[in-house]
Amino acid sequence: MYKLYTRAGSGGFVVEAALELAGAPFERIDVAKGADPDLLFREISPLRQVPALVLPDGEAMTESAAICQLIAERYPYARLAPASDGIGRADFLRWMAFMTSVVYPAILRIYYASRYTADAAGAGAVRAAAIAELDRGFGIVEQALAGRRWLAGERMSVADVYLLMLVYWLPEAGKADAAWPNIARLCAMLKDVPVIKDLNVRHELW
Ligand SMILES: N[C@@H](CCC(=O)N[C@@H](CS)C(=O)NCC(=O)O)C(=O)O
Helix, strand or coil: CEEEEECCCCCHHHHHHHHHHHCCCEEEEECCCCCCCCHHHHHHCCCCCCCEEECCCCCEEECHHHHHHHHHHHCHHHCCCCCCCCCCHHHHHHHHHHHHHHHHHHHHHHHCHHHHCCCCCCHHHHHHHHHHHHHHHHHHHHHHCCCCCCCCCCCCCHHHHHHHHHHCCCCCCCHHHHHCHHHHHHHHHHCCCHHHHHHHHHHCCC
16 A cells, blocks of 8 residues: 655645555655645655655655656556556656756746745746746747647657646646646646545645
């Protein structure tokens, strides 16, 4: 049994989706924002961030993209990612890394702006720069999706679910519909997937 430290509306969304789609048994442990977490959580997630996953053998890990990749490897029949020698594998790895290293951190700079400046009055400027960086990042993903349905290969992967989550964290609701039609189309397809639809009841991303 896996044990997932998560929170509604957080990066736990994509990990929960991966576990559900894989049919992996897991227990959710909700970590309330700002609450003093239990000792085990502090040990496995020194930044006190969710998601954090404890594996059935007791090993633990953080980092949403790495967790999703591990689940995809452990449950290959769920086809959460293209096979390591399959079509779309390079795209899968590229976009997972891009989303976790470019887009996700820019979103964090919006919601935790004061952490990214030593200037007490600087949070507004951090947010403005983060929004510009997000426009750049989503613009690159938008271009890559031209003429294709999914980010990697010919079928949905957990990279698409990752993208969906990031889109619905944007402070400006409806931005994708207005600015990035290829991304908006992908999101519309995913929102109809029963597991994703059910997960959103708890996460309320849209
Ligand atoms: N790089 C981490 C980022 C995780 C992260 O920033 N989680 C947020 C929720 S989406 C969090 O727990 N923030 C609380 C904090 O930083 O204090 C990942 O990809 O999992």
